[in-house]
Amino acid sequence: MNFRMLSYIDRPSPIHRLTGATKLICFILWSVIGMSTYDTRILFVMLIVGLLVFKLSQTKVREVSFVLTFILIFLLLNDIAIYVFAPQQGTLIYGTRHVLLDLPGRYALTWEQLFYQLNITLKYFVVIPFALLFVVTTQPSEFAASLNRIGVNYRIALAVSITLRYIPDIQRNYHEIAQAQQARGVDLSRKAKFRQRMRQAATIVIPLIFSSLERIEVISNAMELRRFGKKKKRTWYNAKPFAFRDFFAIGFSLALLLLSLWLAIQHGSRYYNPFQ
């Protein structure tokens, strides 16, 4: 089993120098804008800024290409599914009908449908650079500190920190168990039949889960002994102070959110309609 995951890449870039809290706030703000607006102009601004920020972070495309390939395939399948299920959704939303290509049944291709699907694809796509960069440019241990900074209870922030800390451990655990089971003669290759493979998966997954449950007891006892959670606040080794660039990044994202909200209120609808 190959666990392909995005992880932190250390580089001297301005994006890396932003505090984790800033990146988290910006990511949340961009997600909110991406989810709330349907305005093509705002979405295009987001796309361009997103690509610029990606460039600025000195992240290479091939370092994240496995994720990008997956997302592009997902977006393509999603678009096909939307067209199959609702080929006239665009007409419904924009209120007009300009037929581009006359296809049988209800499948006539309209400009409205193409425009609607462009927008929905953009909505999914514009958040990707920020989510990617958030993962790739934020040091895991700083992440917990930044969650606490934006007001999340530090106990919950610590839960996130434990998750990040134990993902590699559990991966290693998985491989160890898989190798031990193979040494005992369990066939993990793809040659085995479906039923057998389910049973084999169980021979790995069950020890993995049960050993992790034991680990929960050990760790919580250790934390109890170190008096975790007895005080209202705690400090973080990896917390960074805010600088000008942090305020700039948050200010810019907030301004964009306000702009998109203002446009929606002006129009009386969150859809930007070029057909009227």
Place this chain on the structure above:
Amino acid sequence: MKNWLSIRTIVAAGIGAAIFIILRYISIPVGFIPNTTVQLSYIFLALIAVIYGPVAGGLIGLIGHSLGDAFQYGSVWWSWVIVSTLVGIGFGLVSGRLKISEGDFNWKSIALFNIAQVITQAIGWFLIAPVLDIVIYGEPANKVFVQGFTAGILDIVTVGIFGTLLIWIYAQTRTRTGSLKKEA
């Protein structure tokens, strides 16, 4: 504070979310409907929520699904993250009525657990997920309902069979209260 967020709950949420994320990689795609798979991670979520309660279950759904999405796909589908959180809480709500940690998982408990999981997952996948997809992304209604129903039915069936089995296996490893007898 101490009652609803004990150290054990925090650690269970943290480690549980890590396992949840790893288990997402071991899933069987349905294929013809995008972003829909039989997920082993929900089977595990059922077990851990039943042991550690609704707070741990909800946190694992929230942390596990959002971080998992970010690491695996580089973006987060918030509508489904919310549903995972609710499903985790729902699984955990019956934990107080079951006595899994004391090794007791009889037919009554099995029925109770399955009623709870069917109800929460039905509300989550058949109702909340599609509605959020429509509200947030403006997706066509019939498409998201088909997606939600497929994901929901698959999850209800897998949790019903393998989740029950996993909890039963776990209960077998516990020492029953009153299992010791004084020798005559």
